[in-house]
Amino acid sequence: xxxxxxxxxxxxxxxxxxxxxxxxxxxxxxxxxxxxxxxxxxxxxxxxxxxxxxxxxxxxxxxxxxxxxxxxxxxxxxxxxxxxxxxxxxxxxxxxxxxxxxxxxxxxxxxxxxxxxxxxxxxxxxxxxxxxxxxxxxxxxxxxxxxxxxxxxxxxxxxxxxxxxxxxxxxxxxxxxxxxxxxxxxxxxxxxxxxxxxxxxxxxxxxxxxxxxxxxxxxx
Numbered sequence: 001x002x003x004x005x006x007x008x009x010x011x012x013x014x015x016x017x018x019x020x021x022x023x024x025x026x027x028x029x030x031x032x033x034x035x036x037x038x039x040x041x042x043x044x045x046x047x048x049x050x051x052x053x054x055x056x057x058x059x060x061x062x063x064x065x066x067x068x069x070x071x072x073x074x075x076x077x078x079x080x081x082x083x084x085x086x087x088x089x090x091x092x093x094x095x096x097x098x099x100x101x102x103x104x105x106x107x108x109x110x111x112x113x114x115x116x117x118x119x120x121x122x123x124x125x126x127x128x129x130x131x132x133x134x135x136x137x138x139x140x141x142x143x144x145x146x147x148x149x150x151x152x153x154x155x156x157x158x159x160x161x162x163x164x165x166x167x168x169x170x171x172x173x174x175x176x177x178x179x180x181x182x183x184x185x186x187x188x189x190x191x192x193x194x195x196x197x198x199x200x201x202x203x204x205x206x207x208x209x210x211x212x213x214x215x216x217x218x219x220x
Contacts, residue, residue: 001046001116001160002026002177006036006062007078008054016049016108023109024139024156026180033057040066044173045073046119046163047112052079052090060093067094074115078103113137120163127162129207129220134162141201148200153178157193158201161208161218170215190216 003020007013008031017027028043030036034056040048048066052059063075074096079086082100090098096118097111117125117136125137133142136159141148150158156178161169171190178190194208194216202208209217 001163002044002180003028003047003049003112004036004039004043004045005029005049006031006033006054006059007049007051008032009051016105019105020109020112024152025112026177028180031055033059033062036062037065040071043176047115048073048075049078049108049112050075050095052077052081052086060090063090063093063095072119074119076108076111076115078108116163127165127220129165129218130202132201132207134158136162143201150197150200154193154196154200157190158197161216165218165220168211168215168217174216 003025005013005017005020005027007016007029010031013029013031017029020027028039028045030039033054036050036054037057040062050059050063059077059079063077066073066075075094076097076099077090077095078099078101079090080101087098087100096115099108099111113125113136125135127134127136131144135141139155139159141150141155141158157174160174160177174190194210198205198208207219209219211217
């Protein structure tokens with residue numbers, strides 16, 4: 001899943017970005033409020049991890065702007081401002097969660113995953129279709145109760161389709177979510193990944209469907 005991390009401490013930002021990428025997330029890292037707004041005006045994210053004390057534009061102003069524009073992307077405030085008053089201000093401004101520094105990294109990961117599940121209304125973190133069960137929390141897949149081995153990219157794509165089931169995802173959206181700004185290394189890589197997923201999970205093509213000219217959809 002693609003995240004925007006807004007953190008002005010560049011050393012800390014790089015460490016968080018590295019850790020989240022090791023957890024399977026694709027992370028765009030920016031260090032000031034103005035750049036964050038530029039990214040938010042052009043890109044779609046599953047979660048925004050937002051510091052409050054930022055150069056050029058503070059995090060609270062960014063958050064209020066998002067909510068005033070009707071953008072409901074989950075926002076987790078990650079800041080050194082940890083007083084009860086600060087937390088109340090952040091949550092009242094539209095934050096979905098609030099974590100004060102210093103923090104435990106695994107708690108940050110758990111909170112991000114919880115926000116994603118809640119936003120997509122997958123409370124138990126499991127999406128099922130046919131004989132397939134996708135565990136979004138533990139990041140594993142079972143077919144008829146048996147674990148199925150997927151590559152890292154196959155798993156990321158399946159989790160994306162599962163989270164956004166019954167919605168058409170364009171090839172461009174999938175590429176950017178999986179590979180970021182650089183794009184996929186080959187023009188047909190998404191088609192290849194879809195084909196492999198179908199062979200392993202949905203050989204009859206009941207669930208993972210191609211919508212000509214639009215993209216792909218997991219129908220549940």
